[in-house]
Amino acid sequence: MANLILDNLSKTFAGQPAVDRISLHIEQGEFVALLGPSGCGKTTLLRMLAGFESVSEGSIRLQGGILADRDVHLPPEQRRMGMVFQSYALWPHMTVQQNVGYPLKMKKMPESERQARIREALEAVQLTHLADRAPKDLSGGQRQRVALARCLVTEPDVVLLDEPLANLDRHLRASMEETFRAFHRRTGATMIYVTHDQSEAMSLASKIAVMNSGRLEQWGTPQDLYACPRTEWVARFIGQGGILPLGGVTPGTEVGSEAVIKGMETSFGRTTPVLVRPEDIRMTEQGIGVEVLSSIYRGAHYELKVKLSAGAELMVFHHRPLVPGDRAHILIERGWALEPDA
Amino acid sequence: MIARAIPGDQPRWLVAVILALIVLLSLTPSLRLLLEALSQLDQGSASPLMRVLRDGATWQALSNSLYTSTLATIISLMLGALFACSLSLTNVSGRQWLVFCFMLPMMIPPQVTALSWLQLFGPSSPLLNSLGLAPALGSPQPLYSAEGIALLMGVQHAPLVFLTLRASLINLPAEMIEAARINGAGQGRVWLDVIFPLSRSGLVAAAAIAFVSALGNFGIPAMLGIPASYYVLPTLIYQHMAGFGQGVLSEVAVLSMMIGALALAGVLIQQRFVRRAQYELVGHSGRAQAFVLDRAHRLGLQVFLWLLLALILVAPLVALVVSSVVPALGVGLTADTFTLNAYVEMLTRQGVTGRAMSNSLVLAGGSALFLMLLSLPLAWLLLRMHPRLRTAITSMIEIPYALPGVVLAIACILLFVQPLPLLDISLYGTLAILFVAYLARFMSIALKPVQASAGQLDGSLEEAAQLAGAGPLRRLLQIVLPLVAPAVCAGGLLVFLTAVNELTVSALLWSAGNETLGVLVFNLDEGGDSVLAAAISVVIVVMVVGLMSLLSLMGRWLPEGVIPWRT
């Protein structure tokens, strides 16, 4: 049963669409990433879910009840959502404990029960020993965990996170990602996680919505997006690989190695872009002739950039380096036919 | 231009000349005053200090000062907070105009404010007479009272509260408020739990600056209090000087020291809390508009704000204009009574009017020019100084501006009442004493914009010129000056705007033949010639609005915050 439903959701700022007719059905307890380049409308979409922006067109529904549409606007404080802000938004005049306890105070929970819940939440993020500190005396990662605890304490139905790792260094990110996973397991809440970093989205989310200029490009599991991207744009945005224009293939289908060779021969006239991932290419003694453009050492393998005689470029992994200018042969085992960009 | 200590990089003579000038202008008057106030202590109970402390009038004036200033501060806080919250936290439209109009009372000289409000109320109000609403002749003028003084000072200083509070509200990150909303706090709770605690330091700082300004205000208690024999400390000093002249200088110095100490305490509180307000929110980027009002509420709020402005700004100014075009006070304005006589008289017959005008223009223009010339090298040197030394010098420059005007005036009299040593020239009783006092008082106004602008320059600009072989003076003139020129001009205009209407310092330092515009309005009103005073005031208001608009137009070449009424 779909739990959070976005139906044709749109937002325009002074006539300019920031979010453009987005429809999503999000299941209870799903970990969803909103992924897209900077400025594509992710934050705007999240703020509409939270209730900080009004809805221009379309509607948002949660568990059957309407949260917002053109006429209705439930204020944020009545939506039973939690949010982790990019700047954490911890109140500087309250201690860690008071920050975490504030949502409970708003619910008029009795003091004793409140203390227990605060302790539990702080334990979950391993901050019990810092309960009486002021936010300014915490490190970036600790602040992030306080913000999480503040979210966790009321057990909200939906947790919204806006690029929560953007302000942290690379080392802290890995450990915070683990914290988010644990948080999700523990609460079972529906999580909506905004990021522009595809590897973050792939490693955390169970479903990803890829956005581009306010529109939804694709909605699927990380595996779907990687293996079967819908459009050329998504293919370029997610993962590595090259794109070949091939004739005689249908968008949205897999292309085998014979079809690739046949497609290359008929590549004049109407063609379809076909994504070829580097792990689907093998270096062989004979096959398609290519010229080596560059060869970079990546630890596990060498990453070669090669050029086909028709001009297209592909990426290949190989166990030893080649010299730029060398000639070589490759075998393409699998490709994925894409819809061309509008 | 990031402060970098490059030894020997500044021409020594320039440093020496400028430092000497600052010490002379900023420090010597206050020190002279202190010396006088604490003199003859060996005489015990006959010393000036003890005589003043024993005088009942001193304590009455002190208590009056505290009462009017406290009341004025409350009024300023209410008005200023209302405008600051509406304009920085909500989506009301037309903010540019609202800010401009709200700031106007601060720029209009207090004696003009007092005069225009006096024309608004009372039995002889031309406006009320024109509308047939005037109270019976002989009924009292309600503004001749402690509460009247407090009301006008409250309106005049509300913009200071607005500016201080807005600075802390603008820095308040919208996410702090949103975090409270999503955690279940309604609009009311958000005010109580987030906005108020986070802007508390700003509020204290705003209250302190409003209080200090009210304490030092001379124009309003002089115009409203003296007719009712209600004296506050600045008017008591004025009255002593007017009545007894130089014979009571020592006593007056003690009174000045008292009010100076009170003001200084207020300034220290203000600075402390301003710093704390900045500190609290460090590391967050602010974004305004935490409350997006729907159409009805927004319109409602806008109408309310404009009505308030109509009441505190437009109505008095209309009354002022009406008063300037009737033949005499108490006469209503009709098609028959309309006359421009006062304006004709101001421009042609009254010799003193022309003299005051040209005196004020010369004084204000001269100080503006001099301070513009000084502010560039001064700002440049300050940026290269050790931070401690820089703070010390900036505070020194701040003293004559922060102290109430009467205090500076008395200090200048003490300093110049004897002929200057060595030169044997007496400045007392000439325009020169006013000029020196203006320089001391307004140096900080001229310096601040230049400092802000120069501080934004990238140090590498100058370093590149240095590598190209340009010496310090050449760099200052060819690299720094073109880049900070708008700020230098803005500083000059602000000085001119403030100096041309100055009353407090001038009221004590003017002499026959050396009147200024501010003093003229005051004297004419005291002498019962309110119609002429109103006409001159109208001209002053037009000039103020014109200069403010000119500064607004320059705004986009200036760093943020240089022009207070630009958002």
Ligand SMILES: Nc1ncnc2c1ncn2[C@@H]1O[C@H](COP(=O)(O)OP(=O)(O)O)[C@@H](O)[C@H]1O
């Ligand atoms: N309050 C606003 N007023 C006008 N335009 C806005 C506002 N908020 C966002 N936008 C515009 O909407 C677009 C999407 O912004 P945003 O949702 O912040 O993107 P993202 O979070 O994906 O980087 C941008 O072009 C941005 O300029």
Ligand SMILES: [Mg+2]
């Ligand atoms: Mg964003």
